[in-house]
Amino acid sequence: MRANTWAGRNKVEVREVPDPKILNKRDAIVRITSTAICGSDLHLVDGYVPTMQDGDIMGHEFMGEVIEVGSGVPADRLRVGDRVVVPFPIACGACAACAAEMYSCCENTNPNAGIAEKMFGHPVAGIFGYSHLTGGFAGGQAQYARVPFADVGPLKIESDLTDEQVLFLSDILPTGYMGAEMCDIQPSDVVAVWGAGPVGQFAMDSARVLGAAKVIAIDKEPYRLRMAEQAGHIPVNFDEVDVRSRLLELTGGRGPDKCIDAVGMEATHGSAHIAAYDRIKQAVRSETERPHALRQAIMSCRSGGVVSVIGVYGGFLDKFPAGAWMNRSLTLRTGQCHVQRYMKPLLQRIERGELDPTRIITHTLPLDEAERGFDIFKNKQDNCEKVVLKP
Amino acid sequence: MELTATTTVRRSPPEVYGYWRDLENLPTFMAHLEQVRGTGDRTSHWVAGAPFGKDVEWDAEIVEEVPGERIAWRSTGNADVPNAGTVRFLPAPDGVSTEVHVALTYDIPGGTIGKAVAKYFGEEPHQQLDDDLRRFKQVLETGEVVRSDGAPWGKRARKEFPQRPAQPLSDDELAKGADA
Numbered sequence: 001m002r003a004n005t006w007a008g009r010n011k012v013e014v015r016e017v018p019d020p021k022i023l024n025k026r027d028a029i030v031r032i033t034s035t036a037i038c039g040s041d042l043h044l045v046d047g048y049v050p051t052m053q054d055g056d057i058m059g060h061e062f063m064g065e066v067i068e069v070g071s072g073v074p075a076d077r078l079r080v081g082d083r084v085v086v087p088f089p090i091a092c093g094a095c096a097a098c099a100a101e102m103y104s105c106c107e108n109t110n111p112n113a114g115i116a117e118k119m120f121g122h123p124v125a126g127i128f129g130y131s132h133l134t135g136g137f138a139g140g141q142a143q144y145a146r147v148p149f150a151d152v153g154p155l156k157i158e159s160d161l162t163d164e165q166v167l168f169l170s171d172i173l174p175t176g177y178m179g180a181e182m183c184d185i186q187p188s189d190v191v192a193v194w195g196a197g198p199v200g201q202f203a204m205d206s207a208r209v210l211g212a213a214k215v216i217a218i219d220k221e222p223y224r225l226r227m228a229e230q231a232g233h234i235p236v237n238f239d240e241v242d243v244r245s246r247l248l249e250l251t252g253g254r255g256p257d258k259c260i261d262a263v264g265m266e267a268t269h270g271s272a273h274i275a276a277y278d279r280i281k282q283a284v285r286s287e288t289e290r291p292h293a294l295r296q297a298i299m300s301c302r303s304g305g306v307v308s309v310i311g312v313y314g315g316f317l318d319k320f321p322a323g324a325w326m327n328r329s330l331t332l333r334t335g336q337c338h339v340q341r342y343m344k345p346l347l348q349r350i351e352r353g354e355l356d357p358t359r360i361i362t363h364t365l366p367l368d369e370a371e372r373g374f375d376i377f378k379n380k381q382d383n384c385e386k387v388v389l390k391p
Numbered sequence: 392m393e394l395t396a397t398t399t400v401r402r403s404p405p406e407v408y409g410y411w412r413d414l415e416n417l418p419t420f421m422a423h424l425e426q427v428r429g430t431g432d433r434t435s436h437w438v439a440g441a442p443f444g445k446d447v448e449w450d451a452e453i454v455e456e457v458p459g460e461r462i463a464w465r466s467t468g469n470a471d472v473p474n475a476g477t478v479r480f481l482p483a484p485d486g487v488s489t490e491v492h493v494a495l496t497y498d499i500p501g502g503t504i505g506k507a508v509a510k511y512f513g514e515e516p517h518q519q520l521d522d523d524l525r526r527f528k529q530v531l532e533t534g535e536v537v538r539s540d541g542a543p544w545g546k547r548a549r550k551e552f553p554q555r556p557a558q559p560l561s562d563d564e565l566a567k568g569a570d571a
């Protein structure tokens with residue numbers, strides 16, 4: 001089959017690789033009909049998340065048709081011919097984390113748990129196409145994929161919704177939604193979202209669906225801010241205005257009640273010398289992240305507010321504003337999305353027309369053009385917000 | 392050398408104990424064990440595999456047993472690597488799960504085998520036992536040792552690095568896999 005693979009730092013390459021086969025009884029093989037490039041793929045490609053290897057198949061957002069099931073998958077759960085969206089965390093459904101619906105912390109699905117434990121203190125779930133730190137599972141930017149624990153994760157799509165309407169249930173829609181849900185939104189809340197990329201856009205839509213009074217979008221790309229504005233959110237361009245002053249102005253001096261960091265480790269904005277300090281620390285590997293968005297969210301949030309982090313962090317950061325966090329009674333909540341928990345309710349919201357995931361798709365390319373897709377997405381060319389690949 | 396490791400398995404103590412007490416199950420999740428064969432009610436024959444350069448074999452006997460709670464065993468006769476172990480099964484506070492506490496002792500001898508054994512345990516012997524227990528938990532909670540494309544041979548993926556690329560196996564690799 002054809003698959004998009006990691007070919008060294010800052011390089012992906014579509015190659016011919018073997019077709020996947022059943023390795024565990026509860027596996028299924030899915031013929032992929034749509035897959036997407038995610039912001040976190042960029043952290044893998046540029047090497048910020050370690051342990052990628054030449055030839056690793058990329059991609060953790062995908063859907064398609066089941067063409068084979070292992071002997072351990074009950075027929076009432078999944079059959080050949082079913083159309084499914086596959087959640088990015090691989091979850092066993094049986095461990096204590098899964099029992100608590102914390103699927104991205106599944107205790108059984110990462111065969112490289114020892115490595116993850118060193119990096120994170122405790123291991124995390126296996127993730128498709130997401131480095132050997134999260135298990136070394138082949139990803140979904142390919143014609144076919146092996147899906148472990150196929151009786152637990154995949155969501156069957158039984159209506160005639162298009163791929164584009166449901167594909168993002170695999171990751172970014174639930175991720176954005178969880179970011180808003182962790183904010184425990186009240187009707188009077190002003191919610192500020194750092195990052196108007198795909199996850200940020202869905203966090204904004206979710207905040208609105210959950211009843212926020214006002215939603216603010218913070219980014220520097222005019223096209224992303226326009227996209228947020230068209231969806232009814234208030235744009236703030238950090239290249240043009242001072243974010244803190246603008247946020248105070250928009251909230252009567254209080255600061256946003258709830259702040260969502262949908263940027264993560266590679267924020268590009270911040271005060272000039274803290275940015276330089278971060279760059280040096282990163283270069284000598286004593287700090288792996290540039291957490292400008294997180295620092296700014298903590299400093300801006302109203303006292304007693306919630307800072308919800310859904311942007312991806314891989315390692316360590318410093319200059320964490322612990323004083324603001326502690327002295328102003330802030331709540332910090334975070335997590336890789338527990339996708340399986342949200343897929344069904346969000347599918348229902350899509351069916352009811354409350355959420356329109358298709359609004360962020362700007363590019364649809366054949367799988368063979370994955371390299372170009374990565375390029376325009378990474379460099380924000382051609383107003384690129386989200387790339388869908390068709391194998 | 393003494394090693395200890397602990398895990399919590401979301402199954403009842405009798406179930407977890409039962410699986411371990413059937414010593415022939417141990418090679419399913421313990422990377423260095425090739426085979427354990429029962430030779431009597433409390434006696435067994437153990438074979439540890441390739442990493443030692445050649446198979447190392449020994450007989451063992453269960454020296455203490457409290458059903459559902461505890462098993463202790465030790466090697467008997469002229470074992471190449473005299474060893475002993477205890478595993479305790481304690482109910483976890485959640486009322487559902489079992490804490491598994493393992494303690495192993497190896498008498499690493501001198502000579503060629505001693506060197507091979509020492510080398511096998513390497514720098515991170517605890518890591519190996521931790522990984523064994525992780526697979527034990529996988530088998531009890533999910534029914535199998537979980538395989539990924541980068542570490543497709545389950546417990547045989549003894550060294551987590553280097554791995555093969557995370558992409559499907561060729562037919563050749565798949566055929567070789569069974570004894571790789």
Ligand SMILES: [Zn+2]
Nearest residue numbers: 038039040171
């Ligand atoms: Zn993603």
Ligand SMILES: [Zn+2]
Nearest residue numbers: 092095098106
């Ligand atoms: Zn689990």
